[in-house]
């Protein structure tokens with residue numbers, strides 16, 4: 251039995267003036283500890299899938315099943331990391347990363363120690379009492395990652411978390427996130443437009459097509475790439491081969507959408 255199942259998900263957005271079928275019959279099984287990427291053209295429904303899993307919106311039809319139970323609303327089992335870090339400027343880094351526990355009234359000495367430990371693990375050992383304005387974009391995203399991990403979610407949703415960063419910072423952060431999520435055996439779903447990032451970080455890539463948003467093809471990433479860091483993966487010959495296959499497939503779908 252899969253850890254997380256998307257069973258025949260469809261979603262329609264309605265407004266007074268328009269109707270959009272964002273998703274059509276999305277079915278996907280994800281194993282515990284697996285890293286999946288959703289890749290595809292703008293508007294194919296990648297973020298809509300994450301919003302449904304996070305319980306922010308309800309699917310029109312279908313089910314999300316986590317550990318054999320339907321997931322119907324927002325849950326602490328789901329952690330969400332976005333392109334923007336959404337750190338509160340008036341709170342220190344430590345206060346920001348413990349915001350979930352503060353809201354739940356569950357801050358303990360143990361939480362504080364774990365927060366400090368995680369900050370060390372992401373290379374931010376000395377910023378707990380600083381304010382977000384004194385941190386670089388990459389440092390802020392690392393703090394946002396700690397905030398997400400501190401609630402110990404079962405599933406991590408990553409919606410283009412590196413896309414606002416400069417290229418060098420993005421590559422460094424990819425390595426860090428990859429290693430951390432592997433160490434903590436987190437099940438993760440990454441939304442990205444970057445074919446290279448999807449190959450370098452994932453076990454499996456779900457290529458989507460639009461109008462309506464649907465799964466076009468699935469690619470398994472070769473084991474030789476999955477067992478090395480994203481930075482090293484980009485230099486592997488099998489990376490280039492897979493890149494070319496995905497590029498061709500994406501091109502085919504973009505042409506049919508035109």
Ligand SMILES: Nc1ncnc2c1ncn2[C@@H]1O[C@H](COP(=O)(O)OP(=O)(O)OP(=O)(O)O)[C@@H](O)[C@H]1O
Pocket residue numbers: 263264265270271272290291292293294295296297298299463
């Ligand atoms: N709140 C909304 N109201 C109406 N239509 C929406 C809404 N959110 C998304 N859509 C539409 O649903 C479709 C899927 O959008 P979604 O944002 O999930 O795609 P995406 O693949 O994540 O796009 P991008 O890569 O540009 O972020 C698009 O046609 C979009 O215009």
